[in-house]
Amino acid sequence: MGDRDEVERWYTDPKNPDTDGEGLTDYEEVVEYGTDPTDSDTDDDDLDDYDEVYVKGTDPSDPDTDDDGYLDGGTYSRYTTPTSQ
Secondary structure, three states: OOOHHHHOOOOOOOOOOOOOOOOOOHHHHOOOOOOOOEEEEOOOOOOOHHHHHHHHOOOOOOOOOOOOOOHHHHHHHOOOOOOOO
């Protein structure tokens, strides 16, 4: 990711490797996971992208990873575990 791409394409800060501050680098978000490097919770499910990738094992671009009708963050708040399919 070049500085120009960061500024013009993704609106991220080329001097900060993690623009949204949730723990995934801008590079990881754009290239590896397809998430928004300026939004710590890309899919708006009340779990930040880092937790979805490295802690919970859910999909940071799908708000209901296991398709049970509950957002991943809500599923975890009810003590159940969504699983990737």
